[in-house]
Amino acid sequence: MTASSSSAVQRLVSFLREDLGQQGRIPLHAPTFGxxxxxxxxxxxxxxxxxxxxxxxxxxxxxxxxxxxxxxxxxxxxxxxxxxxxxxxxxxxxxxxxxxxxxxxxxxxxxxxxxxxxxxxxxxxxxxxxxxxxxxxxxxxxxxxxxxxxxxxxxxxxxxxxxxxxxxxxxxxxxxxxxxxxxxxxxxxxxxxxxxxxxxxxxxxxxxxxxxxxxxxxxxxxxxxxxxxxxxxxxxxxxxxxxxxxxxxxxxxxxxxxxxxxxxxxxxxxxxxxxxxEQLDDFICAKRRLADRYEALFQGCANVQFVKEAAGVRSNYWLQAIMLPDLTARNEALESLHAEGIEARPCWTLMVDLPYLKDSRRFGNLTVARDIESRLVNIPSSPSLMTPSV
Ligand SMILES: Cc1ncc(COP(=O)(O)O)c(C=O)c1O
Missing domain, CATH: 3.40.640.10 (Type I PLP-dependent aspartate aminotransferase-like (Major domain))
Incomplete structure (x- = not known):
């Protein structure tokens, strides 16, 4: 396993299991009902x-x-x-x-x-x-x-x-x-x-x-x-x-x-x-707090970037995401997280690569989209991960 994916996975597992006290399988995004x-x-x-x-x-x-x-x-x-x-x-x-x-x-x-x-x-x-x-x-x-x-x-x-x-x-x-x-x-x-x-x-x-x-x-x-x-x-x-x-x-x-x-x-x-x-503000507040925690977690982690909101944007952080250095590191991270019972997922396959859309019109070489597709991993994002005590 590459150093970057192994370090990202280790940090994430210990954050979710130890800091947040999450047991069992951790879904990518679960709703909260009361x-x-x-x-x-x-x-x-x-x-x-x-x-x-x-x-x-x-x-x-x-x-x-x-x-x-x-x-x-x-x-x-x-x-x-x-x-x-x-x-x-x-x-x-x-x-x-x-x-x-x-x-x-x-x-x-x-x-x-x-x-x-x-x-x-x-x-x-x-x-x-x-x-x-x-x-x-x-x-x-x-x-x-x-x-x-x-x-x-x-x-x-x-x-x-x-x-x-x-x-x-x-x-x-x-x-x-x-x-x-x-x-x-x-x-x-x-x-x-x-x-x-x-x-x-x-x-x-x-x-x-x-x-x-x-x-x-x-x-x-x-x-x-x-x-x-x-x-x-x-x-x-x-x-x-x-x-x-x-x-x-x-x-x-x-x-x-x-x-x-x-x-x-x-x-x-x-x-x-x-x-x-009626709970939208609470959900977004929890998700934004989770984003802050993730950002701090991956700071100083070589070659792993947390995807942050751009200047002027107040994101709802629906799905939190990290970028790994390349496709190999992304695939390794996905494998390891799933083996740990942590649901993570890659970005969508580019639309032009879906069989029924392969002959669609396109403009330019789609380099940025391809780069994001090959390196991005969505990580657990449920608002319930951030209980008031964490
Ligand atoms: C970007 C985007 N567009 C459209 C949809 C379609 O929404 P629905 O699944 O409710 O049909 C979704 C979500 O599923 C989405 O993420």
């Missing part, structure tokens, strides 16, 4: 409104919007559906191109494909791990300007879909300025960044609209769920309509005025999520 979740879910069951209508959906939508710095929220059954509905509603469709980071979770890209559009993959920024703004600018400069927008190799570039990787918020305000000059819309995949901010502005409020995820592994969970947040009322109304089967409000009749989606979040899930939202 009395409140049980009370709200029980209340929801007692009301009999467990399905697609109910007060908890409205309460949850309002709270998610508020905590994202937005006026409106539309809950969906998962984050992938939220991205799909959002792109569809903005008119992204067959033949269009959407700028995506090559390094992201596959759902970002699948949602683009569901609309009939295709991704064009760009490189990442080493400081934020997200889409590189300079690469977006370079890409748009090479596009052909036409009366109706910019085109790349015969396809119109309709939107950019940046992702705040692991809660590290990218500069969407600057990205939007760059894209606006070319008539390209920007929407955020904020699935991983609830409660994070940049220059005092919440992730999710930095563009036209954003999609969030409340999957079981996220900072706040509804079991499975998602949401779209926006400050655009007309967009929110349209999204609510389309994600709830486009049923027109005509008394008790079943009249659907266009093809909608059944992307509704059940009230039962919203009840769980509403209880979780």
């Amino acid at each position: 009395r409140r979740e049980k009370d709200y879910v029980a209340d929801c069951i007692d009301s009999t409104y467990v399905s697609s209508v109910g007060d908890y959906v409205v309460k949850f939508e309002n709270e998610v919007a508020r905590r994202s710095g937005c006026a409106f929220g539309v809950a969906t059954m998962n984050g992938t559906a939220a991205i799909h509905a959002l792109l569809h509603t903005l008119g992204v469709g067959r033949g269009d191109l959407v700028i995506c980071p090559a390094l992201t979770f596959v759902a970002t890209v699948n949602a683009v494909l569901y609309t009939g559009a295709q991704p064009v993959f760009l490189d990442s920024d080493p400081d934020t791990l997200g889409l590189s703004l300079s690469e977006v600018e370079r890409f748009l400069q090479t596009c052909e300007q036409r009366a109706d927008g910019v085109w790349y190799e015969g396809q119109r570039v309709r939107a950019a879909l940046p992702v705040h990787i692991f809660g590290h918020v990218i500069d969407v305000v600057r990205l939007s300025e760059i894209c606006a000059a070319y008539g390209v819309a920007v929407v955020e995949d904020a699935a991983e960044s609830l409660g994070a901010s940049r220059d005092g502005r919440q992730a999710g409020s930095l563009s036209v609209a954003a999609a969030l995820s409340f999957n079981g592994n996220k900072v706040v969970t509804t079991g499975g769920g998602g949401a779209i947040v926006t400050n655009d009322e007309a967009l929110a109304v349209r999204l609510k309509h389309l994600t709830t089967t486009a049923r027109a409000k005509q008394g008790w009749t079943f009249f659907h005025d266009e093809m909608g989606f059944n992307y509704r979040m059940p009230n039962l899930n919203a009840a769980l999520g509403f209880a979780q939202m």
